[in-house]
Amino acid sequence: MALLEIKDLVMRFGGLTAIDHLNMKIEEGTIVALIGPNGAGKSTFFNCVTRIYEVTNGELYFNNEDLRKYDPHEIIKLGIARSFQNLELFDNLTVLNNLLVAQHLKIKPVKTPGVGGILSFFSDMFLLPSTKKVEKEAVMEALKILDLLGLRGIENLLVSILPYGTRKLIELARALITKPKFLMLDEPAAGLNEKEKKELGILLKRIRDELGITLLVIEHDMSLVMSISEYIYVLSFGKPIAEGKPSEVQNNPAVIEAYLGKEEE
Amino acid sequence: MTTFISTIFGLAGMLFFFLAFIKDKPSTKRTYKMLAGAFILLFPFIMTSWVQGINTALVYAILAIGLNILLGNAGQISLGHAAFYAVGAYISSALVLHAELPLFLSILLAGIGTAIVGFLLGTPVLRLKGHFLGIATLGLHVLIYNLVKDKLKGVVFGASAKMPEVHKISYLTKSWEYSLKNSLSSLDYQIEILGKSKPFYYDFVDTITKSIGQITEYFIIFVILVLLVYMARNILRTKVGRALAALRDSEVAARMLGVNIAIFKNIAFGLSAFYAGIAGAIYAHTTGALDETSFELTISLMILAMIIIGGIATIQGAIIGAFFFQVLNMQVIPLIFSSGKGQMLGSTIMGLCVVLAVIFVPKGIVYMLWQMKIKLTQKRS
Numbered sequence: 001m002a003l004l005e006i007k008d009l010v011m012r013f014g015g016l017t018a019i020d021h022l023n024m025k026i027e028e029g030t031i032v033a034l035i036g037p038n039g040a041g042k043s044t045f046f047n048c049v050t051r052i053y054e055v056t057n058g059e060l061y062f063n064n065e066d067l068r069k070y071d072p073h074e075i076i077k078l079g080i081a082r083s084f085q086n087l088e089l090f091d092n093l094t095v096l097n098n099l100l101v102a103q104h105l106k107i108k109p110v111k112t113p114g115v116g117g118i119l120s121f122f123s124d125m126f127l128l129p130s131t132k133k134v135e136k137e138a139v140m141e142a143l144k145i146l147d148l149l150g151l152r153g154i155e156n157l158l159v160s161i162l163p164y165g166t167r168k169l170i171e172l173a174r175a176l177i178t179k180p181k182f183l184m185l186d187e188p189a190a191g192l193n194e195k196e197k198k199e200l201g202i203l204l205k206r207i208r209d210e211l212g213i214t215l216l217v218i219e220h221d222m223s224l225v226m227s228i229s230e231y232i233y234v235l236s237f238g239k240p241i242a243e244g245k246p247s248e249v250q251n252n253p254a255v256i257e258a259y260l261g262k263e264e265e
Numbered sequence: 266m267t268t269f270i271s272t273i274f275g276l277a278g279m280l281f282f283f284l285a286f287i288k289d290k291p292s293t294k295r296t297y298k299m300l301a302g303a304f305i306l307l308f309p310f311i312m313t314s315w316v317q318g319i320n321t322a323l324v325y326a327i328l329a330i331g332l333n334i335l336l337g338n339a340g341q342i343s344l345g346h347a348a349f350y351a352v353g354a355y356i357s358s359a360l361v362l363h364a365e366l367p368l369f370l371s372i373l374l375a376g377i378g379t380a381i382v383g384f385l386l387g388t389p390v391l392r393l394k395g396h397f398l399g400i401a402t403l404g405l406h407v408l409i410y411n412l413v414k415d416k417l418k419g420v421v422f423g424a425s426a427k428m429p430e431v432h433k434i435s436y437l438t439k440s441w442e443y444s445l446k447n448s449l450s451s452l453d454y455q456i457e458i459l460g461k462s463k464p465f466y467y468d469f470v471d472t473i474t475k476s477i478g479q480i481t482e483y484f485i486i487f488v489i490l491v492l493l494v495y496m497a498r499n500i501l502r503t504k505v506g507r508a509l510a511a512l513r514d515s516e517v518a519a520r521m522l523g524v525n526i527a528i529f530k531n532i533a534f535g536l537s538a539f540y541a542g543i544a545g546a547i548y549a550h551t552t553g554a555l556d557e558t559s560f561e562l563t564i565s566l567m568i569l570a571m572i573i574i575g576g577i578a579t580i581q582g583a584i585i586g587a588f589f590f591q592v593l594n595m596q597v598i599p600l601i602f603s604s605g606k607g608q609m610l611g612s613t614i615m616g617l618c619v620v621l622a623v624i625f626v627p628k629g630i631v632y633m634l635w636q637m638k639i640k641l642t643q644k645r646s
Contacts, residue, residue: 050521052517052520071525072520072521073520073521073523073524073525073526074523075521076521076522076523077523081521082521084517084518088515088517088518089514089515089518090510090511090514090515090518090519091514092510092513092514092578093507093510093511093514097507097510100507101507101508101510101511101519101522101524102522104504104507104508104511104522104523104524105522105523107503107504120504121500121505124499124500124503124504124505125496125499125500126496126499127499127503131503135503174522178522178523
């Protein structure tokens, strides 16, 4: 059974069809790429899976759960994390606080069912030992992830003053700290130089191999896509035009046409 | 002579606060903090004529902290905050007058009650964003203002709209006031009948006796403010505070990380209303005059100006803004323009100050102080 299964997905905005009958199956433990020219509906697809957009038609299953039953803020509980094309970090917070927000659901000073939320609030209000303990654990967890990504030392800096490449990595760290099963990355290599792109490729493979996270990556950099992905879906103007292993997709005439235009033109 | 002493004392106090803020070395910082603490304790006895104005500033500081949680930390605007101020004042009044609850319990319950009102009203209003939210909260203010004016005032107070003396904070030290008056009259007896010379502390005791109620209010409101600051600081530094900051900076990312933004916007509104409710309750138990003019829209706008001048999204900023505004408005300007004509000129100058502050320190006084601090540390190293 596939980890993520999309059946006949249609997403329309008024008269515009952003995604047109997309089918997708992502097996657990794979790295899958979603490619296509600008405006093909790739980011829209991420927003459909994470429930930010209400899909016009089609079925979405994650781990056999119908995603349509969940609200956007509940998606993370299923184990789906994502990054954004245009960074969506919390700019006025420090790196550490960005990573603590990501542990929002985990930080529960009082775990009593029902009234736990209110009791936790009071625990926080007076900085009781229960709060101090969970906060400390959360900070340790954040530092661990920063170590993994080689970002130690910047935890107390404001995110907004950091260079673009670092911020990209922090967004990745923020997604990873939620301990997802499935990670969706929207153009992780955009704005990175060649060296950084290579390192990113290695890092993404490590994330899959060492943490066992299934990856779905939107990416324009073809050398990166070809080197890391095991399966590729190609979208053009919302329509799925090809899918398959990297070598198959690379030589697919429809894909070449979508990217370069028709030969006779 | 006394004005001279109190002016020097006041300036010294401000210097202590400034240095306690600016200095980095822990031992020096501690010294100035202790001096500032001593200033806070001695202030009402030396600058007695200022106490009433500062009490108002303390109440505004509570209001400003509340609005700053909503606007600065959660990024949601409210132009009708005076409405919650009114709700707090009326809940507390109703509780002492009709349920005969003790004073401090009613203040606390007024805060909680207002928080619940805020939380519930937040549900329909907070679906809106930006300008639309501003207009909706404005509407909320008009709604509550008129409710207070036409219905609640009569129900809670009858005809008068006055809080009886027994339910005022100043009543707590009424017995001290009597004993002070007694000792004063025995002093008078010694001076006038026995012909003794006037002791040097006579004027001092006389002033304290006249303002003992205000001095009591000062200390009690101060303690409440300290407690509320402590709570706000802890809330903003932990889970709820981070969630609010997250939804301010990026709603979509906050949702993806599991923050239920609808609930947390309500929590922000509720928290903010809690502070406004406590401030309103204190107002009810100090001023005592509770007609609707105390809760006009100008209060909302003034609080907004305070947090923008003081520094958005910081607790210190809210307090500094409230004091800056109040001290300028109630003390400094009347001091310079003591005649009747000056009053009118005063509001003009006040407005000008707001404009200048927004132009020259757009991020607020607190950020300006931080920058000074950074420059000073750089110079030294």
